[in-house]
Amino acid sequence: MSMMIAIIGTMTIYYLAKKVYKKWSYPFFNPLLLSTTVIIAILYFINVPANTYIDQAKGITHLLGPATVAFAIPIYKYMPLLKKYFANIVVSISSGSLVSILSSFVIALIVHLNPELTMSILPRSVTTPVAIEISQGIGGLPSLTTIFVIITGIIGGVMGPYIIKWFSIQSPIARGLALGMGAHGSGTSAAMEYGEKEATFSMIGLIFAAWISLFWVNSLIPSLLLFIRI
Known part of the structure; x- marks a missing residue:
């Protein structure tokens, strides 16, 4: 598989998935979920290893940097x-990050994951580059952490808008922060469907979640490690 085929193919599949979702707005037709499913199916049938595809399509990943910087505007x-609601943002994102880590830890205990897998799942609600660094620092498996982050992002990106609708959340700031905190990059993509303000605060939520999660790494997670070893 050549780099051009991987990149153009991925972009084409995502573009078509958005067209499908625009015509039939069902949860399972969400562009993130649909395009991911189609790509996995294609790779399976043409017998292309996932690592090969990831390596050839990394040009798309490199666009995340400029795209993130563009949100500065x-x-x-x-x-x-941001200044007016700064305290609210810090409290809400701190609470969300704490709930994410603790819920992941409880799930790991319920299904009896070993310490290595437990540490891999804890950073699942943080954007991938930061989650990988956190996973390495606490003794997790970065490759597994990446999978958990992607799964969390897709589920959050698909279900987030419906949860917002069910709870009648009207505030653009609340919508954006919820999607950015709960589903990082995928949530920001979903927030763009609402408008610029939601997308902006989704990115702010994503950034704050990454910073605050780094704080939890040095305070909460060591205590969880001790609990596992007891």
């Missing part, structure tokens, strides 16, 4: 709102 635009 709308963040600057909404700086007065």
Whole structure:
């Protein structure tokens, strides 16, 4: 598989998935879920290893950097709102990060995961590059952490808008922070469907979640490690 085929093929599949979702807005037709499923099926039938595809399509991943930097413009635009609700943002994201880590830990205990797998699942609600660093630092498996992050992102990106609708959340700031905290990059993609303000605060939620999770790494997670070893 050549790099051009991998990149163009991925972009084409995602574009078509968005067209399908626009026409039939069912949860299982969400572009993230549908395009991922189609790509996995294609790789399976043409017998291409996942690592080969990831290596050839890494050009798309490199676009995450410029895309993230581009959010500096709308963040600057909404700086007065960011300053006004800064305390609310810190408290809500800190609480969300704490719930994410503790819920992951409880799930790991319930299904009797070994310590290595437990440490791999804890950073699942953080954007991939940061989650990988956290996983390495606490003794997890970065490759497994990546899978958990992707699964969390897809589920959050698919279910997030429906949860927002069910609870009648009208605040653009609350919508954005919830999607960014709960589903990182995938949530930001879903937030873009609402508007610029939601997308901006989703990115803010994603960034704050990464920073605060690094704090939990040095405070909460060592205590969880001791609990596992007892």
